[in-house]
Amino acid sequence: MYFIETRGNDGKKPKKVTFSEAILNPSASYGGLYVPEKLPNIDEKFLQRHLTSHYKELAFDLLRLFSIDIDEELIKEALNLYDKFDDPANPIPVVKVEENLFIAELYHGPTRAFKDMALQPFGYILSSLAKARGENYLILAATSGDTGPATLETFKNRENVKVACIYPAGGTSDVQRLQMVTEDGENLKVIGIEGDFDDAQSALKSLLASEKFHAILQEKGIKLSAANSVNFGRIIFQIIYHIHSYLELVRRKEITFGDTINLIVPSGNFGNALGGYYAKKMGLPIKKILIASNANNVLTELINEGRYDLRNKHLIKTSSPAMDILKSSNVERVLFDKFGAQRTKELMDSLNDKGYYKLNEDELAALQEDFAADFSNDDEVKAIIKEYALEKTYLMDPHTATTIKLFKRYAADKNVAYSTAEWTKFAPTVLEALEGGEKKSDLEALQIISEKLGVAIPQRIAELFHKRIVHTTVVPKEKIEEEILKFL
Numbered sequence: 265m266y267f268i269e270t271r272g273n274d275g276k277k278p279k280k281v282t283f284s285e286a287i288l289n290p291s292a293s294y295g296g297l298y299v300p301e302k303l304p305n306i307d308e309k310f311l312q313r314h315l316t317s318h319y320k321e322l323a324f325d326l327l328r329l330f331s332i333d334i335d336e337e338l339i340k341e342a343l344n345l346y347d348k349f350d351d352p353a354n355p356i357p358v359v360k361v362e363e364n365l366f367i368a369e370l371y372h373g374p375t376r377a378f379k380d381m382a383l384q385p386f387g388y389i390l391s392s393l394a395k396a397r398g399e400n401y402l403i404l405a406a407t408s409g410d411t412g413p414a415t416l417e418t419f420k421n422r423e424n425v426k427v428a429c430i431y432p433a434g435g436t437s438d439v440q441r442l443q444m445v446t447e448d449g450e451n452l453k454v455i456g457i458e459g460d461f462d463d464a465q466s467a468l469k470s471l472l473a474s475e476k477f478h479a480i481l482q483e484k485g486i487k488l489s490a491a492n493s494v495n496f497g498r499i500i501f502q503i504i505y506h507i508h509s510y511l512e513l514v515r516r517k518e519i520t521f522g523d524t525i526n527l528i529v530p531s532g533n534f535g536n537a538l539g540g541y542y543a544k545k546m547g548l549p550i551k552k553i554l555i556a557s558n559a560n561n562v563l564t565e566l567i568n569e570g571r572y573d574l575r576n577k578h579l580i581k582t583s584s585p586a587m588d589i590l591k592s593s594n595v596e597r598v599l600f601d602k603f604g605a606q607r608t609k610e611l612m613d614s615l616n617d618k619g620y621y622k623l624n625e626d627e628l629a630a631l632q633e634d635f636a637a638d639f640s641n642d643d644e645v646k647a648i649i650k651e652y653a654l655e656k657t658y659l660m661d662p663h664t665a666t667t668i669k670l671f672k673r674y675a676a677d678k679n680v681a682y683s684t685a686e687w688t689k690f691a692p693t694v695l696e697a698l699e700g701g702e703k704k705s706d707l708e709a710l711q712i713i714s715e716k717l718g719v720a721i722p723q724r725i726a727e728l729f730h731k732r733i734v735h736t737t738v739v740p741k742e743k744i745e746e747e748i749l750k751f752l
């Protein structure tokens with residue numbers, strides 16, 4: 265299968281590339297993204313076959329449907345990394361929380377957030393390709409808290425790759441920050457910036473698109489790639505778990521083949537939601553993808569009103585920092601799929617130049633065929649955490665809590681909501697939700713919640729508080745490139 269560009273081709277880059285080319289060099293013409301030329305189909309036979317199979321087999325067959333140019337043995341080795349998850353027999357438990365609400369817990373990997381689901385195998389494949397080709401890569405990552413730790417974990421001490429991870433100083437939870445600044449691999453550099461996630465991601469995108477930066481790296485014998493979901497290598501692994509969720513409901517006889525379900529997705533950069541959209545397009549019986557946001561509600565406005573409007577908006581720091589994003593990358597792939605390259609370029613140019621775009625009526629209707637959306641503010645999030653912990657004995661983190669408003673609206677349907685991070689990454693907010701009062705430190709809050717509710721703190725989270733801080737760099741956003749070059 266080949267991959268093409270969301271904003272069309274500039275005549276300088278190849279018109280289509282293979283999967284390996286798309287993941288090693290994810291920068292497409294005009295600042296666009298790579299997408300599959302044609303999505304493969306999954307039919308009932310495919311689903312039936314995987315009713316009794318392991319997640320790794322489902323993943324392997326799904327990747328095969330895309331006919332990617334990666335050696336099958338390498339894919340199998342990469343998928344074996346799911347054996348490190350809490351339950352090697354099932355990396356994603358799906359918990360029935362109440363009638364029609366199933367929570368798919370995507371956080372049982374090493375860094376306790378859904379990013380491990382894709383970054384564990386993707387990091388292995390990318391670094392193995394680099395080594396096999398005898399090439400050296402700089403991998404950029406911009407993070408609002410979860411992608412960073414998962415990227416550092418997957419690439420740590422891997423040969424032929426160096427990682428520069430950019431995070432907004434003060435814009436993540438303390439556990440997320442510690443997960444990054446205590447990572448001690450020789451090939452890793454963590455850079456805090458005086459700015460927000462959008463600044464970090466804009467820097468990443470302009471470095472990816474910069475011929476000058478590529479040339480400087482070339483002189484050093486280094487090529488450039490990225491670990492964020494701008495890289496299709498991330499997205500392909502984010503399609504699989506939606507199929508797994510559906511199969512889980514069939515296995516438990518909650519639905520039969522052909523019944524439709526909703527997916528409720530806490531959304532920031534839209535990679536998870538895009539994975540669900542692709543699964544739907546490929547034939548998975550999904551009724552709607554419900555997009556849950558926090559107070560940074562650009563996606564709610566887009567899906568409900570058809571306008572993506574950044575004018576007069578500034579990023580708000582919320583209790584769900586991984587979703588503190590205004591410039592959401594993967595909406596572009598949906599625009600391309602629905603309206604084609606020319607219109608996508610028009611819309612994205614308008615967003616970049618004027619700070620907004622507006623869909624016409626037909627376009628909005630097309631978007632609403634697949635998506636609905638709502639957002640929750642921090643008070644609503646805290647109330648949900650408390651309600652579910654105390655009344656339904658289900659402990660959830662603030663990102664997961666944003667899905668519940670949508671569940672309540674669609675409670676007559678079967679819904680799979682995604683839990684994208686473990687509560688342990690946001691313990692002070694969770695404790696504040698449960699008990700009110702002054703915000704406690706992460707360590708204190710973790711201990712109190714663990715004792716009171718009898719829930720375990722994973723060792724890797726507990727030991728963060730005793731690890732040496734390795735990365736102390738914090739720079740103005742204008743100095744990101746300089747800092748990266750100092751590290752190489």
Ligand SMILES: N[C@@H](CCOP(=O)(O)O)C(=O)O
Pocket residue numbers: 406407408409410411412491492493494532533534535586587593
């Ligand atoms: N929510 C992310 C932001 C980056 O998203 P990605 O899917 O493009 O990696 C984070 O937690 O870092």
